[in-house]
Amino acid sequence: MNVMQADIFLTKRKVQHLVLSGLSLVLMALLLLSLSIGAFHISMNEVLAILLGKLGFGTYEGSGAASQVLLSIRMPRVLMGIIIGGGLGLAGAALQGLFRNPLVEPGLIGVSTGGAFFAVVFIVFGAKVLSMTPLLSLIGLPLFAFCGGLMVTLIVYRIASHTGKTDVSVLILSGVAINALMGALIGLVLFYADDAALRNFTFWSLGDLGGSSWMKLLTASVLMIPASGMVIRLYPQLNAMALGEREAFHMGVNIQYVKYVLFLSAAMIVGTAVSLSGTIGFVGLVVPHLIRLGFGADHRLVLPGSFLLGAILLSAADLMARNIVRPAELPIGIITALLGAPFFIYLIVNLKKIKL
Amino acid sequence: MLQGKNIHFCISERPIIGEVNIMVAPGELTAIIGPNGAGKSTLFKLLSGDLTCNRGEVSYNGKPLAGFKSNQLAKVRAVMPQHSEVSFPFSSWEIVALGMINDPAAISDRDIQAVMEKLQVWHLRAQAYNMLSGGEKQRVQLARVLVQVWKKQAFPRFILLDEPVSSMDVALQHLVLDFMNELKQRNIGILMVLHDLSLVANYADQVIMMKHGEVMANGHVSEVFTNQNLESLYGYPIHVEKHHEGLGLLVHSLPIHHINQRINKAL
Numbered sequence: 001m002n003v004m005q006a007d008i009f010l011t012k013r014k015v016q017h018l019v020l021s022g023l024s025l026v027l028m029a030l031l032l033l034s035l036s037i038g039a040f041h042i043s044m045n046e047v048l049a050i051l052l053g054k055l056g057f058g059t060y061e062g063s064g065a066a067s068q069v070l071l072s073i074r075m076p077r078v079l080m081g082i083i084i085g086g087g088l089g090l091a092g093a094a095l096q097g098l099f100r101n102p103l104v105e106p107g108l109i110g111v112s113t114g115g116a117f118f119a120v121v122f123i124v125f126g127a128k129v130l131s132m133t134p135l136l137s138l139i140g141l142p143l144f145a146f147c148g149g150l151m152v153t154l155i156v157y158r159i160a161s162h163t164g165k166t167d168v169s170v171l172i173l174s175g176v177a178i179n180a181l182m183g184a185l186i187g188l189v190l191f192y193a194d195d196a197a198l199r200n201f202t203f204w205s206l207g208d209l210g211g212s213s214w215m216k217l218l219t220a221s222v223l224m225i226p227a228s229g230m231v232i233r234l235y236p237q238l239n240a241m242a243l244g245e246r247e248a249f250h251m252g253v254n255i256q257y258v259k260y261v262l263f264l265s266a267a268m269i270v271g272t273a274v275s276l277s278g279t280i281g282f283v284g285l286v287v288p289h290l291i292r293l294g295f296g297a298d299h300r301l302v303l304p305g306s307f308l309l310g311a312i313l314l315s316a317a318d319l320m321a322r323n324i325v326r327p328a329e330l331p332i333g334i335i336t337a338l339l340g341a342p343f344f345i346y347l348i349v350n351l352k353k354i355k356l
Numbered sequence: 357m358l359q360g361k362n363i364h365f366c367i368s369e370r371p372i373i374g375e376v377n378i379m380v381a382p383g384e385l386t387a388i389i390g391p392n393g394a395g396k397s398t399l400f401k402l403l404s405g406d407l408t409c410n411r412g413e414v415s416y417n418g419k420p421l422a423g424f425k426s427n428q429l430a431k432v433r434a435v436m437p438q439h440s441e442v443s444f445p446f447s448s449w450e451i452v453a454l455g456m457i458n459d460p461a462a463i464s465d466r467d468i469q470a471v472m473e474k475l476q477v478w479h480l481r482a483q484a485y486n487m488l489s490g491g492e493k494q495r496v497q498l499a500r501v502l503v504q505v506w507k508k509q510a511f512p513r514f515i516l517l518d519e520p521v522s523s524m525d526v527a528l529q530h531l532v533l534d535f536m537n538e539l540k541q542r543n544i545g546i547l548m549v550l551h552d553l554s555l556v557a558n559y560a561d562q563v564i565m566m567k568h569g570e571v572m573a574n575g576h577v578s579e580v581f582t583n584q585n586l587e588s589l590y591g592y593p594i595h596v597e598k599h600h601e602g603l604g605l606l607v608h609s610l611p612i613h614h615i616n617q618r619i620n621k622a623l
Contacts, residue, residue, distance in 0.1 A: 100443035236457045242443050243454065246406055250437075251504060252430025252458030297444035 016301045019294075023308035027082065030315050034078045037319065039327040040069045072214075080212040080220060081318040082311040084277050087224045087269040089310020092284025093291075093302050094231045095153075097238040098262045099161070101171060102292075103347065105285035106270045109171065110152045110178030112281070115267075115274035117182045117189070118148025120201065124193045142223055146271030152178055153267050208278050208331055209318050216276055223272045227265040228307060234258055235299040242297065280333050282340020283310050289347065357381060358433070358514045358545055362412035363402055372398045373409070374569045380562075382512030382545040385536055387556045387577075389549075390566035391590050396549050397438070397518060399566065403547065404435045404516050417511055430458040433514040434504040436497050438522075442485050448472075448496045449481035455503030462507040471499050471506065474535055476528070490523030498532065505544060514545045522551065533559040557581055557596065557605035565589050581605065 035047045042050075050067050088106065095111075096104045106112045122144040156178060160171035190201060237258045240248035249255050273280070291305040317335040324330055358380040365373040373395050380386045388396050401407040403414055405421050414421045416432045424432070434455070442451065452472055456463050472478040475495040480488060485496060498520055505513040521529040533555060536546055550556050556563060556577070563580050565573040567589055573580045586594040586607075593615065597606045 097444075102444070239446075239450070240454055240457055242446060243440050243451070244437075246437060247435075247440055249406070249426055250404065250430065250433075250435040251454060252427040254426050292444060296450075297446045298450060 012296075012298075015295065016298070019301060020304055020308065023305060023312065027308055027312050027315070030312055030319070031078060031082065034081070034315055034319050035070060035074055038069075038074060038322055040065070042066045042070055042074075076214050076217045077209050077212040077318070078315065080217050080277070081209050081315045083217070083220050083224055084209070084273045084280070085283055085314025085317075086307040086311035087220075087228060087273050088280060088283040088314070089287035089306035089308075090228050090231055090303060091266045091269040091273075092310075093288035093299070093306035094234075094238070094262050094266050095284070096288055097241060097299060097302075098259065098266075099157070099171065100242060100244070102289065103172065103285075105282065106149075106266070107279060107281040108285065109156045109175040110182060111149045111156075111267065111270050112274050112279040113179050113182035113186070114152030115145035115149035115271040116279050117185050118151075118271075119145040119275045120186050120189050123201075124189050124197055139219060139223075142219060142272040142275040144271075145275035146223075146268050149271035149274070150263060150267035152182070153263050157263070208333075209321075210329060212276075220272055220276055224269050227268040230261055231265045231269075232303045232307070234261060235303050238262075238299040238303070242299075278331075278333065280314065280336055282336050282344065283314055285347075286340050286343050287313060289343075357418070357512065358403065358414075358416055358547065359418075360399075360403060360412065360414050363399070363409045363414065364411040365398060365402055365407065365409050372569055373402065376412075376569075376571050378403075378564055378571065378574065380514060380545045380547045382514070382543050383540045384561040385540065385546045385548065385559060386562040386564060387548050387550045387560035388564045388566060389551070389553065389556055389589070390572075394566040395569040396566055398569075400516060400518050400547075400549055404433065405429060406435075416514065427458055430504065431509075431513075432511070433516060434501040436501045436515070436517045436520055438518045440493075440497055445484045445486065447481065448477060448483055448485050448488065448492075451485050451496050452477075452481075452499045452503055455500040455506075458504065459507075463503055467506055468499075468503055471502050475499050475502075475532065491525065491528060494520060494523050495528070495532070502539070505542075508542055512543050512545060514547065515539070517546065517548045519549050519551065521555070529555060553586070553594065553607040554605070557607050581607075 032044065032047060035051075036042050036044045046066055047070065050070050054071065092105055095106065095109070096102055098104075099109075119141055122141050156171065156174050159174040190198060193201070237248065237253045240251050240253045241255075241258070243251075245255050248258075270284075287310045288302055288306045291302050291309060295301055295305065314332070314336070317332050317339070321330045321332045321335055360376060360378045363373055363376045363378075364371065376399060378386075378399075388399065390396050398407065402409050405414070405424075408421075416424070416429070421429070449468075449472070452468055456468075469478060472481065475498060477492060477495045477499055480492060480496070485493065488496065498517070501515055501517070505515060521532050524532065529552070536548075536559065539546060548560075550560075560577050562575065563573075563577050564571055565580060565585060572589055573585050581596055583594065583596055586596065592609060594607065594609045597608075598604075599606055
């Protein structure tokens with residue numbers, strides 16, 4: 001067997017597994033750290049003891065308060081950060097692959113604001129029109145946001161893509177236009193909202209994981225995990241589409257099917273994330289780039305890697321948001337934008353270099 | 357057999373392809389030649405399945421295009437378009453390996469290496485595709501296309517190449533076209549849009565001459581490659597001669613100022 005040949009294929013696979021394992025380990029460590037640090041400090045030993053106790057491996061009861069804070073407030077919030085960060089990273093990677101363009105981001109091309117607009121409509125008018133069951137009020141919001149996200153994704157794709165190629169300038173411009181339009185429509189809807197809804201909205205629009213509960217976490221999991229699975233499974237097709245839609249068709253990819261699955265899944269993920277935690281920007285843009293810069297463009301690694309790194313970044317951002325101005329909290333969107341916006345400028349300046 | 361029967365295609369009432377009948381046999385290299393705007397690329401897209409003809413039918417091994425799913429079609433034909441850009445930093449090896457996504461078990465890593473070595477791109481395997489020169493990109497793309505149909509099959513396969521050697525130097529053009537002879541023995545039919553007439557004269561089996569969306573002449577290279585045919589195809593004097601050692605054909609055309617001098621002398 002030729003050494004060189006074994007080299008290139010096996011090394012690549014090994015590196016991919018190593019990177020994914022490494023990211024998972026970092027995420028686990030960050031999870032424990034996030035559970036421990038906060039306005040109410042719980043020592044790491046205590047965290048482990050409570051968790052193990054809950055799983056039935058120990059007898060530690062814990063002080064009532066620590067256990068209460070950990071299990072009903074901090075745990076769902078930290079897990080929510082992981083699932084939403086991961087979802088946004090993955091959706092960013094999927095949309096970039098679909099549009100064949102590294103500048104695409106759910107927030108930039110208007111998917112997030114589209115979802116937000118529909119969510120706001122639901123918040124302001126939905127409750128009045130429908131006398132809702134608790135289940136419908138929980139699921140209805142993300143589903144509504146999903147419709148908005150899907151609608152905007154399709155519109156932007158129609159505007160910016162011609163015979164499988166996406167024009168960057170048209171893409172950015174249509175994103176600007178749709179963001180402006182959706183912003184105006186949100187404003188219009190808010191005009192009819194009461195004071196409480198307005199206050200809610202202000203905080204929510206900057207991104208917020210604060211209101212997380214086990215019920216919301218369950219909703220997020222049910223909607224986002226299957227969609228994420230669908231996206232990750234499509235890595236060979238996304239690799240082929242990097243060559244062009246026409247070329248992917250030549251190689252046997254069912255382009256229409258892949259597009260529909262990606263559109264629906266990305267809109268589902270972003271819509272759910274937006275409805276539960278507000279518009280958290282830049283995660284979907286920065287994360288897939290970091291993976292590609294570090295480890296190459298193969299979607300076999302980029303997709304799951306983006307999920308893990310997105311989860312890591314958002315968890316870290318939430319950890320900072322909760323602790324910088326303790327006991328108050330910064331909206332998480334401020335932190336991701338503070339980190340993400342300069343990175344985005346760097347991307348635009350170095351676009352040529354990045355595409356190579 | 358790749359067959360196009362009475363193919364007609366028009367864009368907003370303007371016919372691009374009039375009424376074309378063509379056949380590509382497995383084990384043969386068929387070249388499409390013709391002036392710019394003759395409809396070569398459109399015909400190429402109709403045959404590859406990128407476009408659907410308004411009238412007529414394209415069939416592979418007797419089965420019409422409409423009857424194929426994309427993954428079935430990919431087992432019968434592979435396509436190399438004129439330009440392919442890659443949107444992310446994929447390595448050359450990753451691009452070539454994309455050729456097997458439809459049927460990953462059909463080809464071993466060793467075969468991929470063999471194809472890449474044959475096309476002299478193996479040493480570029482770890483380099484980013486977007487950093488390569490035009491000729492190197494073409495060879496990487498060609499390797500990808502060949503990987504897709506590399507496994508020997510009971511049924512004939514076809515590769516459609518749109519100007520596959522346009523950016524390569526002379527030595528590489530000959531290397532690539534010589535490699536095509538090897539493919540013919542794998543029961544593969546090759547359809548190629550080519551501009552270099554001396555390459556067509558010396559490597560093609562069948563030639564399809566296209567002008568104004570119609571087939572002007574069609575047949576074995578020895579029958580249709582005549583001064584008259586080529587001159588009326590391009591509207592420019594072209595000379596075909598036997599090489600003085602009796603091997604191969606020479607195709608050449610004089611520059612306009614020489615032709616003018618000749619005319620002036622005659623006057």
